[in-house]
Amino acid sequence: MVRGLTVLLICQLIGEVTAKALDLPMPGPVLGMLLLFGILLWRGAPNWLNQVAQELLRVLPLLFVPAGVGIMNHAQLMRAEWLAIAVTLLVSTVITMIVTAGALLLLLRLTAGRKASRNATNYD
Amino acid sequence: MQPTMTDIWVYLAQTPLLWLTATLLVYYLADLAYQRVGQWPLANPVLLSVVLLVVFLTVTGTPYQRYFDGAQFVHFLLGPTTVALALPLWRYAGRLRRMLLPLSGALLIGSLTSILSVVAIGRLMGVSEVTLRSLAPKSVTTPIAMGISEQIGGLPSLTAVLVIVTGIIGAVIAQELFDRLRVNDQAARGLAIGVASHGIGTARALQMHAEAGAFAGLAMGLNGALTALLAPILVRLLGL
Numbered sequence: 001m002v003r004g005l006t007v008l009l010i011c012q013l014i015g016e017v018t019a020k021a022l023d024l025p026m027p028g029p030v031l032g033m034l035l036l037f038g039i040l041l042w043r044g045a046p047n048w049l050n051q052v053a054q055e056l057l058r059v060l061p062l063l064f065v066p067a068g069v070g071i072m073n074h075a076q077l078m079r080a081e082w083l084a085i086a087v088t089l090l091v092s093t094v095i096t097m098i099v100t101a102g103a104l105l106l107l108l109r110l111t112a113g114r115k116a117s118r119n120a121t122n123y124d
Numbered sequence: 125m126q127p128t129m130t131d132i133w134v135y136l137a138q139t140p141l142l143w144l145t146a147t148l149l150v151y152y153l154a155d156l157a158y159q160r161v162g163q164w165p166l167a168n169p170v171l172l173s174v175v176l177l178v179v180f181l182t183v184t185g186t187p188y189q190r191y192f193d194g195a196q197f198v199h200f201l202l203g204p205t206t207v208a209l210a211l212p213l214w215r216y217a218g219r220l221r222r223m224l225l226p227l228s229g230a231l232l233i234g235s236l237t238s239i240l241s242v243v244a245i246g247r248l249m250g251v252s253e254v255t256l257r258s259l260a261p262k263s264v265t266t267p268i269a270m271g272i273s274e275q276i277g278g279l280p281s282l283t284a285v286l287v288i289v290t291g292i293i294g295a296v297i298a299q300e301l302f303d304r305l306r307v308n309d310q311a312a313r314g315l316a317i318g319v320a321s322h323g324i325g326t327a328r329a330l331q332m333h334a335e336a337g338a339f340a341g342l343a344m345g346l347n348g349a350l351t352a353l354l355a356p357i358l359v360r361l362l363g364l
Contacts, residue, residue, distance in 0.1 A: 008204035025352030029206035036210035053208035060327035066195035068174035084249035100234030101316035107226030
């Protein structure tokens with residue numbers, strides 16, 4: 001467990017330093033994730049790392065609770081407009097989800113069709 | 125003199141132990157309740173925990189900062205756990221490689237949709253200009269969203285609230301929405317959840333399916349960077 005957690009923290013640390021140094025619009029942990037992804041493609045994932053990752057990922061919802069409670073500090077900012085804001089967020093989230101999933105399915109079908117027709121001409 | 129209940133409370137309320145324990149206990153109970161009601165979407169454990177803790181803190185007159193002194197130990201794990209999202213992603217690297225182009229296209233479309241739709245609907249609903257600016261980056265992870273909000277003239281602290289509410293909305297509706305629309309491709313589900321509702325949505329996606337979680341994590345990261353590039357341009361184009 002210590003080994004796995006250390007690897008995760010080192011990746012996060014490198015991510016944080018890189019983000020700061022290059023002034024990138026990405027949080028350190030996200031860069032750390034991409035870095036670790038690169039390492040895994042190269043070396044594969046050892047069991048000890050998999051285990052720690054699984055344990056942590058299982059409690060991911062819990063980890064958002066402290067930040068979530070933070071809305072109590074600023075909730076009064078939306079008091080005047082809360083209903084309009086709630087409707088806006090709900091509708092926009094639904095639209096974004098539908099459009100994104102739909103776009104991927106459509107593009108997958110388009111590229112699959114192109115590949116298939118290319119294969120077909122190859123066999124001609 | 126024997127210490128009274130109030131003395132003990134005053135002592136405990138100052139220590140990180142109380143609020144750390146409260147966070148874990150409330151989440152444990154919320155998750156238990158969620159399972160009890162057959163994972164009814166509105167009983168989402170993050171939503172329940174936040175509501176319960178906010179009520180409890182308000183009733184006891186505890187400031188958020190004191191609560192966070194204890195809860196920060198849980199909050200800290202967000203960093204390494206975000207890094208750990210690389211593992212499910214790696215497991216689906218083969219599929220990821222085969223669909224790199226469609227994925228990039230859908231990511232761009234999703235990112236644009238998120239910003240444009242929230243501004244358009246917000247306008248329709250008649251929210252103020254500063255709120256519109258604060259809404260624009262609502263789909264991306266909090267630190268990025270707050271930075272964008274500041275840059276485009278929104279209120280970063282309002283954005284932080286909007287981001288969390290968006291994440292919870294996404295986590296609550298995702299499964300129901302995709303089941304009804306019969307979107308069964310886990311990559312499409314994950315991508316959409318990650319683009320629309322960042323980390324809180326990703327946490328939900330991971331519970332739905334490992335593949336959905338993997339793609340949600342990736343989408344969350346990339347959409348953060350993409351929104352940082354797109355939002356300032358779009359806000360200028362829309363004449364906000």
